[in-house]
Amino acid sequence: MYVECLFAALCRKGVEDSQRARRRRHIISHRERTDSMSSSSIYFSASQGVYGGETSEGGYSTANAESDYTDRDTDRETDKEADREPEEESDEDKSCATTLTLRQEDSQEEGEEPQEEDEDNDDEEEMLEVMAEVPSGELALLLAQSDILHTGDARLKAEGFHLLLANKLQYGDSREFLWRLARAYSDMYDSTEDKQEKKSYAEQGREEAEFALKKNGLNAECHKWFAVLTGLTSQYETMHSKLKSSHILKEHLDRAIALRDDDPLCFYLLGRWCYEVSTLGWLERKAAAALYDKPPTSTLDDALGNFLKAEELNPGFSKTVRLYIAKCHKELGNVSEAKNWALLALKMPSVHSSQATQSHAK
Structure with a gap:
């Protein structure tokens, strides 16, 4: 019994020691x-x-x-x-892209500065060109003398024409000179009675006016005298050519009036165009319809309005203007008005009429 108890105690101690070692x-x-x-x-x-x-x-x-x-x-x-890194990289890329864009914009702005400078240089060149075109010195005196001679009789007009021809080689590149030369050809057309000479003056004058237009398309005088001489040359053309010339004449009159709306001669010429278009015959209307998709149209009222405008700008400007005012009133049935304007025209001396208006009245 004692042995069994001792053995049990030793077993418990061994187990406890084993558990302690394991722990x-x-x-x-x-x-x-x-x-x-x-x-x-x-x-x-x-x-x-x-x-x-x-x-x-x-x-x-x-x-x-x-x-x-x-x-x-x-x-x-x-x-x-x-996975998040590409997003961060994309943000960085966006930042880089933004920076690049800003740099590009800065570079573009820097690049725009020379462009603005170029535009400024172009403006300066245009201003210099205009300033260079302002007559000065001998040319200014020549042009002033030409303007005075243009207002004289046939002899003085011829003198002015030859004066310009003598200086064409020296001043032939001047716009102001060229349109005056074209005007002088119109004066010579009025001064001669020879049909061949008239045709020659008209054609040469139109060439000078066209050359003046190429030099300066923003000059009312260039457009006006080109229109005048186009009307003169059309008198020697066929019916179809006349219709084309009439279209060109109207176009340049409109431009001249747009550039300067106080010239009575332009309104007289526009009145003549309206009058002739409104009184076209049957054959001429057919030809115009065949030549243009929209043939030119006008009325007697349009013509009368332009003639009255010319008279308003310069009362007594031309005997021919008053005669056409009387004609328009007569055809519109305004008999009393027609008589009044006819009397006013008869009171004016023929010499007071503009040579250009006389040429177109023939």
Whole structure:
């Protein structure tokens, strides 16, 4: 009996000693694993409550298993970070792109400065060109003399014409000179009675006027005298050519009036155009319809309005203007008005009439 009790006590002591040794080994193993797995300490500590009662080998295995999961989780987070990195890179790219755009805009602004300078240079060149065209010195005196001679009789007009011809070689590139030369050809057309000479003056004068237009298309005088000489040359053309010339004449009269709306001669010529178009015959209307999709149209009222405008701008400007006012009133049925304007025309001396209006009245 005593022996059995002693044996039982020894067995309990051995078991307790064995359990104490196992606990010591487990604690030592736990510390070693904790130190060796410091990179995965968070995941390892979380798993300790699950696998804490196992042996050191089981604990090692658990540590490795947790390390695998940790690596996988770490890889997953790495992948997530990698997924986020392109977004960050895209933001950086956007920032770079924005910076690049700003730099490009700055470079464009810098590039625009020379362009603005070029435009300024062009404006300066145009101003210099206009200033260079302002007559000065001998040319100014020549042009002034030409203007005075133009207002004289046939002899003085011829003198002015030859004066300009003598200086054409020297001043032939001047716009102001060229339209005056064209006007002088119109004066010579009026001064001669020879039909061939008239035709020659009209054609040469139209060429000079056209050359003046090429030099300066924004000069009312250039357009006006080109229209005048176009009307003169049309008298030697066929019906179809006359219709074309009539269209050209109207176009340049409109431009001349748009540039300068106080010239009575332009309104007289426009009145003549309206009058002739409104009184076209049947054959001429048919020809105009065949030549143009929209043939020119006008009325006697249009013609009368332009003649009255010329008279308003310069009362007594031309005997011919008043005669045409009387004709328009007569054809419109205004008999009393027609008589009044006819009397006013008869009171004017023929010499007071404009040469250009006389030429178109013939």
